[in-house]
Amino acid sequence: MAPEVRMDEIDINIIRALQKDARANFASIARDCDVSTDTISKRFRKMKKAGIIRGTTILLNPKSFGYECVASLGIDVSYPRSREVVESIRRMPEIVFCTTSMGSYDIFCIAVLKNVGRLSEVKDLIKGHPVVREVTTSIWIEEILLCPENFEFEHLKR
Numbered sequence: 001m002a003p004e005v006r007m008d009e010i011d012i013n014i015i016r017a018l019q020k021d022a023r024a025n026f027a028s029i030a031r032d033c034d035v036s037t038d039t040i041s042k043r044f045r046k047m048k049k050a051g052i053i054r055g056t057t058i059l060l061n062p063k064s065f066g067y068e069c070v071a072s073l074g075i076d077v078s079y080p081r082s083r084e085v086v087e088s089i090r091r092m093p094e095i096v097f098c099t100t101s102m103g104s105y106d107i108f109c110i111a112v113l114k115n116v117g118r119l120s121e122v123k124d125l126i127k128g129h130p131v132v133r134e135v136t137t138s139i140w141i142e143e144i145l146l147c148p149e150n151f152e153f154e155h156l157k158r
Helices: 009-020 026-033 037-049 082-090 116-127
Strands: 069-077 095-100 107-113 132-139
Touching: 009 026, 009 037, 026 037, 069 082, 069 116, 082 095, 082 107, 107 116, 116 132
Parallel strands: none
Antiparallel strands: 069 107, 069 132, 095 107
């Protein structure tokens, strides 16, 4: 079991500010929190060391690069061979995320594709794997947001 994380309002404000802009400067965050820049810097390093913050990144808009289709793929496989299927799928250039899962599917993936036709081709390629039983797809309609602002932190307060 993972160790319990405890954060206060300042920690939460740091995370919220960086969710909005991963390049936000610590001086600006410090002003908003009414603390020193050094406090924000130390808190950030502490959260990074604890694994709460794993890095800072940018979010790309796939449509800007000519990708018109983002889709989820749920894959059922013959037990216990899901690891080998995941490794195979991860080598596909359209797959940006792939993991084993529990629930409706054995494997869950996210694909970014030029068009729906290519999604159909990728689905057929995956179905061609000898232990894949079923592939279900869902095309994303809304814009992608991998860092939601409504992520709940309140229960972690000290």
